[in-house]
Amino acid sequence: MLKKISILTFALALALSFALSSSTALAKKRRFVSIAAGWVTGAYFPMAGAISRVAFNNLQDKNIKVTAESSGASVANANLIATENTDFAILQNDIASYAYNGKKGIFDEPVSNIRGVACLYPEHIQVVVRKDAGIESVADLKGKRVAVGPIGSGTTENCKQILSAWGLSLDDLGEAQQLTASQSADYLKDGRLDAAFFTVAVGAAVIKDTATIIDAAILPISGPRVDKLIEKYPFYAKQKVAGGSYKGNPDDVPTVSVMAMLSVRENLDDDLVYSIVKAMYSNLDQIHKAHAKFKDLSVEGALDGMSIPLHPAAERFLKEEGVL
Numbered sequence: 001m002l003k004k005i006s007i008l009t010f011a012l013a014l015a016l017s018f019a020l021s022s023s024t025a026l027a028k029k030r031r032f033v034s035i036a037a038g039w040v041t042g043a044y045f046p047m048a049g050a051i052s053r054v055a056f057n058n059l060q061d062k063n064i065k066v067t068a069e070s071s072g073a074s075v076a077n078a079n080l081i082a083t084e085n086t087d088f089a090i091l092q093n094d095i096a097s098y099a100y101n102g103k104k105g106i107f108d109e110p111v112s113n114i115r116g117v118a119c120l121y122p123e124h125i126q127v128v129v130r131k132d133a134g135i136e137s138v139a140d141l142k143g144k145r146v147a148v149g150p151i152g153s154g155t156t157e158n159c160k161q162i163l164s165a166w167g168l169s170l171d172d173l174g175e176a177q178q179l180t181a182s183q184s185a186d187y188l189k190d191g192r193l194d195a196a197f198f199t200v201a202v203g204a205a206v207i208k209d210t211a212t213i214i215d216a217a218i219l220p221i222s223g224p225r226v227d228k229l230i231e232k233y234p235f236y237a238k239q240k241v242a243g244g245s246y247k248g249n250p251d252d253v254p255t256v257s258v259m260a261m262l263s264v265r266e267n268l269d270d271d272l273v274y275s276i277v278k279a280m281y282s283n284l285d286q287i288h289k290a291h292a293k294f295k296d297l298s299v300e301g302a303l304d305g306m307s308i309p310l311h312p313a314a315e316r317f318l319k320e321e322g323v324l
Helices: 002-029 044-058 074-082 093-101 154-165 181-189 205-213 224-232 270-282 284-288 292-296 312-320
Strands: 031-036 064-069 088-092 114-130 145-147 175-177 195-200 216-218 237-241 253-265
Touching (some): 044 064, 044 253, 074 093, 088 093, 088 114, 088 154, 093 154, 093 253, 114 205, 114 270, 114 292, 145 181, 154 195, 154 253, 216 253, 270 312
Parallel strands (some): 031 088, 145 195
Antiparallel strands (some): 088 253
C-alpha cells in the first residue's frame, strides 16, 4: 500500500512539474508590447486600442499581447522611447524629427533610438475660442487667457510656432495655461479661459463636448502668415476643419496640420515589429471603425510626412507593398 502511495505521489509530482515547466515556457514565449498613446480623450488612445485589438485577434499564434498605455503627449512619448519605457509610441511627425535630431529647447539630447513605422492621419491645430471673448484672429489672442497644451506636448510647440508667425510669444498672452485636453475643455466651459489650442484629429470628443455646452468657434489660421509658417516649419500643411464637425460651426474653417505617426524603438525585434505592422494594415476595416478620422489611414500614405528613418521591419513591409 505504501509503495502504491509513493508511486502515486511521484506521478503527481511529475505531472505538476511538467505543467509548471510548460506554463513557464509559454510565459517566456509570450511577447508583451506597449504603445504609449497619449491622452485618453484624444485620438491616439483609440488608435493604439485598435492596433491592440487587431494584434489580439490576428497574432494569437505568435503569442503577442499589445497594450495601449495612457501617457503624456508627443514629447513625453519620444522620451519614453529614449528610455525604453515603451516599445511603440504615437506622436506628431514634427516632434519625432525634433527628437531624432535633438532640437535644443525641447530635447536635452537626440533620441537616437527612435524609428518610424508609418504616418497615420493629419492632426489639425484647432484653436477653440469662446464666442464671447472677441477673438477673430490669431493676433486677437494677445492679452487673452489661453491653454497652450500640457507640458511635454506637441500642442505647446505648435502654439508657440503659430504665435511666432503672428509676431507673438507666450509672454504676450494674458495667461498661458499648460493644461491637458480635458482640463482645457473644463476651463473653457466655466469661463476661466478665452481660448485653447488642441492638436488633434477633427471630430475629437473633447472639442465636440465643449461645443455642445458653450458657444464656441474654431479660430481661422489663414493668410500670408501661414505661408511663412510653412516655409519655416515644412511639417505643416494647409487644412480645413470641415463645416458641421462641431455644433455652432457650420462652415469650413482654414487651419494647418501636422501628421500623427507611429514610431518604435530601434532595437525591438524585427519579426515582432513586422508582425504588428502587417496585422494593422491587413485589417484596416477594423482600424477605420475605431475613430472617424482613421478612415484616412492607408498603406499608400504610410510615408506621407515621414520625418525620421524607418525601422528595418517597417521598411521591409512597405517594400513588399510597393510603397518603397
